[in-house]
Amino acid sequence: MEQSPLIGLEKKACTGCYACVRACPVKAIHVHTDSPIPEININRCIGCGDCVIVCGPKAITYRSSINEARALFESGGTIVALVSPSISAEFDDISDYRKLVTMIKALGIKYVNEVSFAVDLLAYKYLSLLNDFKGRHYITSIDPVVVSYIEKYHTNLINNMAPLVSPMIAMAKVVRKIYGEEISVIYIGPEISTKDEALKFDNYARVDVVLTFEELRLLFKEFNIDESNLEYSNVDGPLSYKGTLYPLRNGFAQTADMDENLLTASMFSIEGHKEMIKAISEFENNITTIQRHLCISFGNGLDGPGMTKRGNRLFKEHQVIKYANKRLQNFFRVEWYDNLQSYMEMDLSRTFTADDQRLPDPSPERIREILAELGKSENDLTGCLECGYDSCIEFAKDVANGLTKHEMCLSYVLKSNAQQGDSLRDMNEKLAQARKALKESEEKTVLEKESALQASELSNAMLEKLRSGVVIVDNLLKVVKANSTFTAILGEEAEMINEVIPGLAGADLNRLIPSNFINLFSYVLTDNESIENRDIQIGDNLLNVSIFPIVKGKVAGGIIRDMRAPEVQRAEVINRITEVIDRNLEMVQKIGFLLGEGATDIEHMLNSIIEFYKGENKKKKS
């Protein structure tokens, strides 16, 4: 059956914290500039599960095997469970390991065997291999994470891998030898790398389902399996000796009593993900000097992604040792030794396949360029290592290879933020200034509006007070404004319009006055010249008209006086008599010059007429 990838990322649950990116020891999780969500490159993954552990929102999950386990339980065949020696560190909440055995069997499993017997077996196989030294130093292949790491990132060390299967596969072979080839095997452990490891082996070495402790707990819950109503059961043999110590740092070496004396030991024991990476790199570069085998484990035995409890390393170690001691109370060395001998002949060999995932080194120029973009020079590479890389150069290489982005560099982000902060401050200051200017301009506009309104009201009032008719028109001869005297001069019809449209605003002048009058406005608007005191006859009315441009070619104003109006008549008589007097005076001065005194009488007579009219006018006003 085709399997889904070991590790999956639920994008919707991801908060983009990049803890997984920093945690991944082989940079199998990439960040691209066009997305805040990281992406898992499953080909580069070595199945360590660190990303699963660090992902707070549980956006990263490992492949579940619960459905496969259920299907196996329902199949009715013989199922054998292989439990990892770490089980004592996980199930400290179960009162007795024998209750745990019954609980596992309650799922429909017939036999429960311990992988620790295969650890014993392999430890002695390793002892023979290492003692039979033929000039080649080995790296242990007991941990699938280490095997995967070498197959993908140190392919030239494949021949240095000890050619032996892992404890899980070795135990699958042991139980098939005991119970028959047709049995189904379920492995239960703290790691997830074993899920992919199982896919590499078939037939006699087949492991049908790999469950983590976490998944086992889920199945207990689903099947309502609780220790309170179950009896004890013992694990099925063959039993182990010191293989139960396997989850501890030197557990594997101690299982076969390998030499751990620092003066004489031929093997270094290494545990932990950083330690694994550094040790393998050193092994590759300096093995001719180091001259030691490496017993390496990624360190998932007590804190793997399949365990439900994190930390408390010493407590977990204590649990493992406590369980080992308990088991040794009823230990029969002879029986164990016989079992060991009978399985030592079993073929536990394996081969490895290179799956090179290394990327080419970018050019030194490109690395220098990226370092400069990050604000670093080759002489100043003090790195905080917050990006998850061992050095700024390693980080720059992966930026060049498109595996990560500049923003993963803390100092780059801090500098960019500081720059952004400066420009944000500048922008805020400019915005504040603009806002102030806008406010001032708004206040000014309000004031201007108010004074314009006042001016308009004033001018309207003044217009209304005038005894002359006033009309202002635009270039289309539409009335912009007209006073009531103008409407009165035009007559009843205009006054009716004025009631509906005060000031005749928008009325067509063509419909209000005759064409000879219109022509005068057209002339002023076209030629931009004033017409003053032009008398025009409209029906029985004699109007005196002055028209002048207000805005060149666009607006013109007209002052119209009804010559029939008494005050206009009087004023006009005064104006016109004054005009006659002025002209006559000029003439009289000339005649006077000839006739002397006689002219004075004429002036006196004319002045008395003027005074008469002025007196009449004053009376009228008072």
Ligand code: SF4
């Ligand atoms: S650790 Fe989880 S939440 Fe954070 S970036 Fe990775 S997947 Fe997303």
Ligand code: SF4
């Ligand atoms: S399981 Fe390990 S190697 Fe794979 S993506 Fe997660 S952290 Fe990286």
